[in-house]
Amino acid sequence: MPAAAPIRGRILPGALALGAIGLVMGGAAAGLIWEAGSDWSGAASALDGYLMRVVRFTLWQALLSTVLSVLPGIFVARALARLPAFPGRGAIVWLFGVPLALPAIVAALGVLALLGRAGIFADVLSTLTGDDWPGIYGLSGILVAHVFFNMPLAARMFLEAFNAIPADHRRLEAQLGMSSWSAWRLVEWPAVRVALPGVAMLVFMLCITSFTIVLLLGGGPAATTLEVAIYQALRFDFDPGRAVTLTFVQLVLTGVVVAVAARLGAQIAGEAFLSVSGRTGLFTSGTEKLVNAVILAAGFLFVAGPMAAIVLAGLDADLMRLLGEASVRDAAVTSLVLALLAASLSVALSVSLVMARRALELRRGRLRSPGILERMTDQGAALVLVIPPIVIGAGWFVLLRQSGAGVFAAAPVMVVTVNAIMAMPFAMRAIRPAYDSASARHERLCAQLGISGLARLRLIDWPPLRRPLATAFAFAMALSLGDLGVIALFGSEYVKTLPYLLLERLSAYRTQDAAGVALMLGTLCFALMMFADWASRRTR
């Protein structure tokens, strides 16, 4: 490929971006190692019964959440697949995408507004149980919230698997007269089985790294996960030694899960059968249609319930008074500024990596295999998925404490950088295909006409990247706005974001205020996600 100079110009920013990510990760690692080294006994003494209980609970709740999300997810997806003409089917599929757009803290509040001690169903449940309804806390609360998030996610992923069944196989199913059970066993299960390990591992991963939901809905040492234990060790027990041990255990755990997922993923291989007919011939009996309709109605109510509760409880709060409060307005401004910065940083880092990866690919040509730098620009961001933000935050927390620098003064920097890196895998997924395909079309022409540098960015790269960048930006901003992980560690009187304020109000039993703030935050994140979705649709 000609024009080596402009290609080199694209590699440098990518290398710098990798360096910045390395600095954030390395700083956290340094903090953890320094702490462990300086107080070896503190870290070692944390290997006790409490740690074992926390590890056991972390795995147990994740396992239960996964089973309770994945199995109903399969049923709901099958009902959707077998009722292609069901009224409101499109609305249900859309609704199942909404939990992804909601911050965990908002969803947790929705569950409380529905099933909490003063929740909408509290009276009914008190009558049913014949006792004062204690509210949904502990394991059951965690499970409800996790299933609220992950059942719709699993259902959507399984629906894709169902839709990938060749239309001709559906016609054969009809012509051979397979019963619903035979169709499941012979036609559908093979497709679901291919998707199952990936979906289950993703849900399991999301649940063992779940922080916000466990913090809000878990209660006491009986229902604490590693991430919440790290937070408590740093913020309440002032026991950094224990935090370091917990962090290492968490890293080992996520590492094992990712390794297992990669192994399972490697075995996933579908057959490349192309569907000839676009129309599926599904012929289901009246009974089966009824059963599927009931399943869909149940799934709909389960997902819509907490969302409706968020809106109802939020509207019940004195929204005008809340908006007038200086603390709310300050938190909103802080949140917006930090989220804007985090989203800008995230998009800048992502674009740098995407461009550098493509430039390295062009430079080496098609015959040689990718070098180490190219692989890092390709996979580096995925590392974030293995290392939860709480772990990075905990590392920096002990580093800043050890070095005598102010922990809380670093809050804005920590929130912006960690949230930016957290959003990178998603941002890169939005940007990379558009950039790579544009590059494949334009590279030779640009080289021949001598278009390079800023002129190329403005004239050639910007137009096809505009919408993917908007998608990535809005997505990163929503993610950052709703995140409670880093700010829970670093938040203080001086730096409060909306999620942090929400947590404060909730801890002070000002539930109505919390519901009002949750509605505002949820609406904001939802709007951003809708915008991101809209922009990504227009790209295609």
Add this chain to the structure above:
Amino acid sequence: MSGADISCRDVRLNRGGQKFSFDFTLASGSVAALMGPSGSGKSTLLDLIAGFETPGSGAILIGGRDVARDAPARRPVSMVFQENNLFGHLDVFANVALGRSPSLKLDERGRADVGAAIERVGLGGKEKRPPATLSGGERQRVALARVLVRDRPVLLLDEPFAALGPALRADMIALVRELSAERGMTVLMATHHPDDAERIADTMLYLEAGTIAASGPVSMFFGPDMPEAFRRYVGSE
């Protein structure tokens, strides 16, 4: 089981603004070729007879019984598609056996019939093979073996050999002709190749724009009385 006559009586279908109307009778045991440009309605006609489409109005009689509103499995029809006739995770034997029992529950006799059908299409010894290890022609042979164990009087073929080379296509056509003669099945085969039609069929249905533009004995279509529309389609030499 011997064949059954197929009769479409004023069958009308409107699919997203595209209109189809069919009216014809095919005698029991005849072998008909279905030709016409892409989008003329060949697959739609086969789908209507097989039950993958339901007509807006009209009757589809097979052996004198109106099946237009029956579910596909209840119709006396087998259909072979161009691709995806086999389930990739089931071996040859199971794929054929599905024609006898859609839940794969077979008695001794059923198993013997399946084995004989596999033998008949020339795949003896390949019962345990997964479809991915078969050639394109072998896969269609498996589909034909399933037609044999299903034993329905009507066989519909939707361009089943379009993906095969000329020599292999000729072999497969010959096999279909033998099998249909043995069983006396009424056969309707959509194809793009005039020589396929000449080799297999006694009757021709020529479609244009969603309806039958010409029909008659195949000899007429390839003789001096070739209908004008068909001449335009195949290109006159």
